[in-house]
Amino acid sequence: REGGVLGLGREATPEEVAAWDIDVRPDGKGLPVGSGTVAEGEVLFADNCAVCHGDFGEGVGRWPVLAGGEDTLTDERPEKTIGSYWPYLSTVYDYVRRAMPYGNARSLSDDDVYALTAYLLYLNYIVEDEEFELSNENFLDHRLPNEENFIADDRAEEAHYARKGEPCMTDCKADPVTITMRARILDVTPGTVGD
C-alpha cells in the first residue's frame, strides 16, 4: 500500500470507515441521506429524551436545557442552549447521533436524528411548522441565531498578558489588603476541613 513508512497497520475497509466516521461538519459534510419531521421528533423526544431534558427542552433538575435562553448571553446568569448559544445545526445532528440518549448512545436511526433535530429547531422557535421536515437536502438552509458571536482566541491581547515583562515586587498595592470574600461563608465544600 502507499504512504506507509514502517509498514504497520492495515488498510481500513470502506465498511469500517463508514461504521465509525459519522461526524458532520457545518458545511454539511458527513450528513447521511434521510429526513424527519417535527411531529415525528416530538414523539421520539417524549420517548427518549424528555425524562432528562423535559417535554419542551427546558431540562429536568440539573440536566441540560436545550431550548430557550434567547438574549441572555450578557445576563448575570446566561442560559446557553441550542437556540441561544450553539453556532451550528450540524453539531446538534452530530452530537445526538453519536452520544445520545445518555446511556444508550447510537440507538437512534439517521431518520430519527433528523426528526429530533427538527423538533429541537421547533422548540427553539427556529422553525414554527409542526409539519416541517428536515433532511439532508434542506439541512443547510437552517442556521442558528448565535453563529456570528464566536471569536478567535485573543487572550494574548488582554492587558495582563500584553504587558509581559517584570511584574511588581514591592509595595504593589497602595492600601493594606483586605479580605472581600470567604469560601467558608458559602460552606459548599464536601466533608470537613482535615477529613
Place this chain on the structure above:
Amino acid sequence: MSDKTTSPIPNLSRRSLLKAGLATGLTAGAVGSARAGGDPLITEIQEWNRYLGDGVQARPYGTPSEFEAHVVRRDVEWLTASTESSVNFTPLHELDGILTPNGLCFERHHGGIAEIDPAAHRLMINGLVDTPLVFTMEDLKRFPRENRIYFLECAANSGMEWRGSQLNGCQYTHGMVHCVMYTGVPLKLILEEAGIKTNAKWVMPEGADSSAMTRSIPMEKALDDCLVAFKMNGEALRPEQGYPLRLVVPGWEGNMWVKWLRRIEVGDQPWHQREETSKYTDLLENGKARRFTWVMDPKSVITSPSPQAPVPHGKGPLVISGIAWSGNGRISRVDVSLDGGRNWTTARLDGPSLPKAMHRFYLDIDWDGSDLLLQSRAMDEHGFYQPTKNELRAERGENSIYHNNGIQTWHVKADGTAENVEVS
C-alpha cells in the same frame, strides 16, 4: 490510630491485643512530646520492631499505607447531574514533587469509564490520507516511542471560582490537574504512516466510550508534540485515564486529550463538534464567546499551607510548598506573597523543570504566627505571568467557566487554619 487488621473477637490473638493496647496508649499521650523517662515510642519496644511484617507477595500490587487513606480523589456532588459525566479532584494538598501517582490523577468522563480489552481495541486513521489505516495495540507498540512528562489540566479547573471564593481547599479549587510521564508514539509518525494529503489542515481524535468524544486540532499541533500514549508513569494507562490508548496534547486543555482513542480523522476544516461549540468556548461579558482557546495559561497554587493542609506546628520554620505550570513552556519563576500581593519574594524551584510540565516551588519562612494572605504568581519562559482573578474578570466578566488561572489567596490564621478568600 485505627486497627483494621485486628481479628474478630473469637480469634483475638496476643498480637492483636498488643496492637489494641498500643493504639489506646498512643491516643492517651501527645504523640512525640517528651515525658519523664522519655518518649515511649523510643523507650518501649514497638510491635513493628519485634514481629515480622508481611512477606514479599502479601501485596503483589502495592497500595499506600493505611495511614494515608485520606489521600484520595474526591468529588463535589452538586457540581454535575450524574457521576458518569462528571469530575473528581486530585488531592494536591497531600502531594509533593511534580509527578502525580496514577491512582490519584483526577478523572473527567462524559460517559463513564469505558472498560476495553486491549485485544479488542482498534485505532483508525481516515479522511484526507493516502491510505486509511487500522492499527491494533500490538501494531502501535512497534512504532518508535517517546517518554515525556506533561501536565494535564481540565479547561474548567478553578471554574467554580469565577464569581469568588467558593470551595475550601486546593484539591477542589485546583485539583483538575495532574502530571505524569507518558510513553507513546508521536502522532506525527502515525499520520505519516497513513500519508497525509497536502490539503490536510486539521485532525479530529475520537474516543471509543459512549460519549464518543471528538475535538478538532490543527495539523501544526498534531505534527509538533502530540503523542498517542499507552503508558503513564511506566505502567499501562488506568481505565479512567483512557486504557488502552489516549491522546496527549501538551500544554492544551484537558478535554482535547481524548481517552480510549479509537479514531483520528484528517480534514481540511475544523468540525465544530459539541465539545468546541456548546462546551469549551468561553463566554465574555459582551455576549461574544471565544472558541478554540486551547492553551492552558501560566498558573500556580500553594498546596501547603492551604485549607485542607493547615499549619500543625505553630510559629517558627514553615515550608510553603506549591505547584506551577504553563501550557506555553517551562516555568521560569514563581513569586510568593505573604501579604495578599503587596510584596513578593521569588520562591525556589526544585526538581526537574520541563516544558508544559508541573514545577514544584518552595519558600521557607520563619512564621511569627501572624495572619498571612498567601499568594503565588507563576511566570513562564516566554515572560507571561499569572494574572490576578480581578484582572481576568476585568477582561472577561464572570461567565467564561473555563481558563481561570487567576492568583489564589489563602488566609492563614494564627491558629494555623487556612481559608480560601478573595482580597482587595
